Amino acid sequence: MNHFAGFTTPVLGGHHxxxxxxxxxxAEPVLGPGGEPKIFPTELEASKAVTESLLRYFNGHMRRDGETITSARDAAERIFRKGRMIPVEHR
Structure with missing residues (x-):
């Protein structure tokens, strides 16, 4: 199923x-420097990190079938060269 989720989990020393x-x-934790799960001191800070990470993901390179859209665009550019006029006939 195509479900996304974000939540906080209390851990020793703070929240993931x-x-x-x-x-x-x-579910996987937000990672800090060095690839270790980052521990946030408060639940609010962890919730903010969830929101920022989800927005960064959704506003990043969207994919379909494992490919980035830029690869599909590159393939289209090879076929329909930039700057080349393609005449369109109206009926």
């Missing part, structure tokens, strides 16, 4: 910001 993306199917 957890994200679940449709292609993964399981």
């Amino acid at each position: 910001a957890m994200l679940r993306f449709a292609e993964d199917g399981r």
Whole structure:
């Protein structure tokens, strides 16, 4: 199923910001420097990190079938060269 989710989980020392993306199917924590799960001191800060991460994902390179849209655009550019006029006949 194509479900996305974001939530916080209390851990020793604070909270983890957890994200679940449709292609993964399981929740994973937001990672800090070094690839370790980042621990936020408050639940509010963890919730803000969830929101920022989801927005960054949705506003990034959207994909379809594992390919980025730029690869589809590049393929189209090879066929319909930039600057080349393609005459369109109106009936």
